[in-house]
Amino acid sequence: MCRLKVKELIAKAHATVGDLPPAQRQIMTEVITRLDTVYVALTESIELRAAVVAENAQMLRLLTDISENHDEYVNADEYMYAGIPLDYVSEINAYVSRDVEAENPFKATDTYLADVRAKGAEQAGEYLKQYAQGLHEDARLVLQDAGELCNGFAAQLRQGAEHE
Secondary structure, three states: OOOOOHHHHHHHHHHHHHHOOHHHHHHHHHHHHHHHHHHHHHHHHHHHHHHHHHHHHHHHHHHHHHHHOOEEEEOOOOOEEEEOOHHHHHHHHHHHOOOOOOOOOOHHHHHHHHHHHHHHHHHHHHHHHHHHOOOOHHHHHHHHHHHHHHHHHHHHHHHHHHHO
């Protein structure tokens, strides 16, 4: 049997799962669903990583250009200065500009960082909810509400990154 690609494997499994006895059909359906979900998440993660790498490669190229094309000099007070050609400064300013009118050059990086922050907020929310279980009712309700606020904040962080 030749090695199937993930999508082909999922499709073939869906096509043959009906032939299984009910107990095995249920577990196999769950395995297929999880495989499909993991595959989608992994694909999205790889695409985001590639975008972040491209953004960082562009910034590295700009910084390398400056490093290789600057002048160093010492003034009368013996302070060392670096002179950078204005075209390099202009290019970097254009690239990293975060003005309202400019397009964000770091969309993938911002999306990734927002997701990291959101996961931290979600973890804090889950911790608060777990911790609340051993408390009396008033304190438990307050901490459970705080946990929900953390989850709402996580959603805002992700949404904010999407709109930048």
